[in-house]
Amino acid sequence: MENELSTVQLIQRKELSIFKEFIRVCEKHNLTYFVLGGTLLGAVRHKGFIPWDDDIDVGMPRDDYNKLMELDQNEFNFPYKLINEKNTPSFTKAFMNLQDSSTKILMTYSNIPHEESLWIDIFPIDGLPNNPIKKYLHEKHYLFARMMVQLSQFNKIVNQNKNDRPFIEKLIIKLADFIKVEKFLKYNFWQKYYISTISKYNMNAGYAGNYTGAYKLRELVPTDYFGDGVLLPFETIQVRAPQMYKEYLEAIYGSNYMQLPPLDKRVPHQYTIISLGEEKCMN
Numbered sequence: 298m299e300n301e302l303s304t305v306q307l308i309q310r311k312e313l314s315i316f317k318e319f320i321r322v323c324e325k326h327n328l329t330y331f332v333l334g335g336t337l338l339g340a341v342r343h344k345g346f347i348p349w350d351d352d353i354d355v356g357m358p359r360d361d362y363n364k365l366m367e368l369d370q371n372e373f374n375f376p377y378k379l380i381n382e383k384n385t386p387s388f389t390k391a392f393m394n395l396q397d398s399s400t401k402i403l404m405t406y407s408n409i410p411h412e413e414s415l416w417i418d419i420f421p422i423d424g425l426p427n428n429p430i431k432k433y434l435h436e437k438h439y440l441f442a443r444m445m446v447q448l449s450q451f452n453k454i455v456n457q458n459k460n461d462r463p464f465i466e467k468l469i470i471k472l473a474d475f476i477k478v479e480k481f482l483k484y485n486f487w488q489k490y491y492i493s494t495i496s497k498y499n500m501n502a503g504y505a506g507n508y509t510g511a512y513k514l515r516e517l518v519p520t521d522y523f524g525d526g527v528l529l530p531f532e533t534i535q536v537r538a539p540q541m542y543k544e545y546l547e548a549i550y551g552s553n554y555m556q557l558p559p560l561d562k563r564v565p566h567q568y569t570i571i572s573l574g575e576e577k578c579m580n
Contacts, residue, residue: 308351318377328361345532349563353417362421393419399574420507425517427503446491449482518548
């Protein structure tokens with residue numbers, strides 16, 4: 298357990314270095330970001346990483362997200378690289394990574410293991426309309442588009458070992474695996490369809506959030522929750538969080554978000570470390 302813990306801590310240090318580089322570039326170009334998901338929960342509950350967590354999630358309003366995507370790669374210091382579907386065709390996600398190219402890990406959660414560099418996830422923040430009818434229709438449209446783009450790259454990204462899925466999801470996954478669904482669905486078409494769907498409304502529509510997150514529609518909260526943001530301590534730095542971060546966390550994790558999960562839930566992600574590059578001293 299001691300070796301595992303030291304490995305997680307080493308990865309967290311690498312992640313924090315990537316995060317610092319991301320913040321530097323955002324501040325240089327006056328781009329807005331917010332810590333999301335487990336990173337925000339860690340900032341509030343632990344003033345840093347959740348002890349067993351090993352990644353960082355940030356979100357950016359779609360306009361700023363697009364500006365970041367268009368930046369020259371030279372804006373990022375070595376060994377950091379901004380990876381997205383525009384500059385890396387093999388990257389099949391609807392969000393971006395900032396990666397530390399000096400590291401290598403083997404992802405083992407899907408049918409096809411694949412190598413990656415350590416990264417932080419950078420998600421677009423999009424809108425959801427206030428109008429009840431438009432809201433309902435857009436939610437269903439989004440869920441359909443998300444399902445189709447995931448099925449179109451089933452063997453690469455779908456985690457078949459995830460236990461907390463609804464019954465209908467488990468049934469669809471078993472069927473998709475049985476009929477080899479990737480043979481019938483064109484990824485490029487469904488990816489464009491998906492991004493077009495989630496980017497239809499901006500943050501001023503009434504609700505806003507990260508459509509590409511693990512919690513799906515639970516991550517869409519009243520736009521006021523984001524506001525101008527507030528600074529919270531995270532390890533050795535200050536990070537920008539949604540203005541109403543307590544309400545945001547309660548919407549996603551429930552009212553007991555400050556309570557630690559059971560021991561069997563305190564596990565890092567599924568991967569094997571190949572190389573973590575040269576270890577660097579952190580200030």
